[in-house]
Amino acid sequence: MKVAIMGYGTIGSGVAKVLDTNSDIIKERLGEPLELKYILDLRDFPGDPHEECFVKDYKEIAKDKEVKVVVETMGGVEPAFTFVKAMLEAGKSVTTSNKALVADKGAELMKIAKNNNVNFVFEAAVGGGIPIIRTLTACLTGDVIEEMSAICNGTTNYMLTNMEQFGSDYDEILAEAQSLGYAEKDPTADVEGYDSCRKIAILTSLVSGKNVDFNEIPTEGISKITATDFKYAKSMGYSIKLVARSTKVGDTYTCRVAPFLVKPSQMIYHVAGVMNAVSVRGNMLGESMYYGAGAGALPTASAVVGDMVFLARNVDKHVRIGWSAEKLELADANEQKFRYFVRTSALQSNIENEFENVEYANLDLDNETGFITQEMTEHEFNERKAALGGIISAIRFY
The missing domain is CATH 3.40.50.720 (NAD(P)-binding Rossmann-like Domain)
Structure with missing residues (x-):
C-alpha cells in the first residue's frame, strides 16, 4: 500500500x-x-x-x-x-x-x-505515544466517562519537576529547558497552558460526541509558579502539577487547565519529568491511567x-468515531468547587474575616501568610479573594 x-x-x-x-x-x-x-x-x-x-x-x-x-x-x-x-x-x-x-x-x-x-x-x-484516543473511542465505548485529568505537556511537567527537586526559580528552569530543547524559543503555548487546553478540548469532544471550543476553557499556565510555592506544597505533603481536567456535569462537561496541588495518593502525583499521563474515570471501569512519552x-x-x-x-470503509460539529455548551466553570491554597500579605484577622474557617500553612516568611480555604465555588472564592486583597498566589487543590 x-x-x-x-x-x-x-x-x-x-x-x-x-x-x-x-x-x-x-x-x-x-x-x-x-x-x-x-x-x-x-x-x-x-x-x-x-x-x-x-x-x-x-x-x-x-x-x-x-x-x-x-x-x-x-x-x-x-x-x-x-x-x-x-x-x-x-x-x-x-x-x-x-x-x-x-x-x-x-x-x-x-x-x-x-x-x-x-x-x-x-x-x-x-x-x-500514549494510546489514549483509541482507548476512548474503542476500548471504553461501553463506559460513561465521568472525569479525565491529563498531564499532557512535557515541557511544563519537566519544568515543575525540576523546580520541585532543585528549588529552581521559573526563569532559571525555563532557560534550562530551552537549552535542552524541551522548550521552544517562544514557550508561550506550553507555559501558559494553551497546548494542554487544546488537548483536553479534543478528549472532551471525543467522549461527549460534540464539538468543544477550546477558547471557552479557562486556562492558566505555570509562569506565576515560584520556588516558594513548592516550599509550601512540600510542607503540606503535596506537589504542583499543570493538569487539564474535564468533569461530567449533568449532560455536559466542565473543563479547566491550571496548576493544581496534588497528593501522593492520586495517580498523577507520580508523573515526573517530560512524561505524560491521562487518568480516566469511567462509570463502570473506575479509574485507569495511561502513561508514557508525550513527545519526541x-x-x-x-x-x-x-x-x-x-x-x-479500513480502506474504503468509514469508521465512525462520533465527534459531531454540534457545539457542546460547557458547564459554568465558576460553579466548580475547590479548596484553595492562598499566599497573601493581608493580616490574619482580615483573612479570618473574609474566609472564616481556614488552616494555616506558614513557612515563617516575612510579610506573607499561607492558608487553606474550605471548599467553595470558583465564583465565591474570587469574590472573597478580591475583598481580602494582597494576594501573592492562589492554587487549587486537585
Whole structure:
C-alpha cells in the first residue's frame, strides 16, 4: 500500500524511520507492506534515504490514486487544513499529530472524511505515544466517562519537576529547558497552558460526541509558579502539577487547565519529568491511567504509524468515531468547587474575616501568610479573594 508524508520535520522524519525500521513487523501484522511514495516539504534533503520521494506540491499526492494513506505532520492550522481537506476529498485517509489542527478543525474534517468514505484519525495529537484516543473511542465505548485529568505537556511537567527537586526559580528552569530543547524559543503555548487546553478540548469532544471550543476553557499556565510555592506544597505533603481536567456535569462537561496541588495518593502525583499521563474515570471501569512519552520523534511517530496500520485495514470503509460539529455548551466553570491554597500579605484577622474557617500553612516568611480555604465555588472564592486583597498566589487543590 502506497503512503505519503506531509511535513518532514521531527515527527515526519520519525514516521519514515519507523516505517523503515519496523517494515517487516508492519508487513506481517497488516498483510502487506506500507511503501512510502511521497514526502511533501518545501526544503531539500540531499542524501536522505528517501530523497527520490520528495515533492513540493501537495496536489501531486492528491491526484495519485495509488496513495491510500497520508500522514500530516506539518503543524499549525494552515496550510495543513487545506492540504488535509484535499486528501480526504481525493479519497485518501489521513492521520495527523497536529493538535492545533484537530482542536480547531477536527469535527469539520471528520465530516469531510465521512462524506468521502475515508477516515481522519489523530492518535498522536494528544499524549504523543500514549494510546489514549483509541482507548476512548474503542476500548471504553461501553463506559460513561465521568472525569479525565491529563498531564499532557512535557515541557511544563519537566519544568515543575525540576523546580520541585532543585528549588529552581521559573526563569532559571525555563532557560534550562530551552537549552535542552524541551522548550521552544517562544514557550508561550506550553507555559501558559494553551497546548494542554487544546488537548483536553479534543478528549472532551471525543467522549461527549460534540464539538468543544477550546477558547471557552479557562486556562492558566505555570509562569506565576515560584520556588516558594513548592516550599509550601512540600510542607503540606503535596506537589504542583499543570493538569487539564474535564468533569461530567449533568449532560455536559466542565473543563479547566491550571496548576493544581496534588497528593501522593492520586495517580498523577507520580508523573515526573517530560512524561505524560491521562487518568480516566469511567462509570463502570473506575479509574485507569495511561502513561508514557508525550513527545519526541519516535514515540509520537509510533502512534502515527499505528494509525497508518488502522487506516490501511479500513480502506474504503468509514469508521465512525462520533465527534459531531454540534457545539457542546460547557458547564459554568465558576460553579466548580475547590479548596484553595492562598499566599497573601493581608493580616490574619482580615483573612479570618473574609474566609472564616481556614488552616494555616506558614513557612515563617516575612510579610506573607499561607492558608487553606474550605471548599467553595470558583465564583465565591474570587469574590472573597478580591475583598481580602494582597494576594501573592492562589492554587487549587486537585
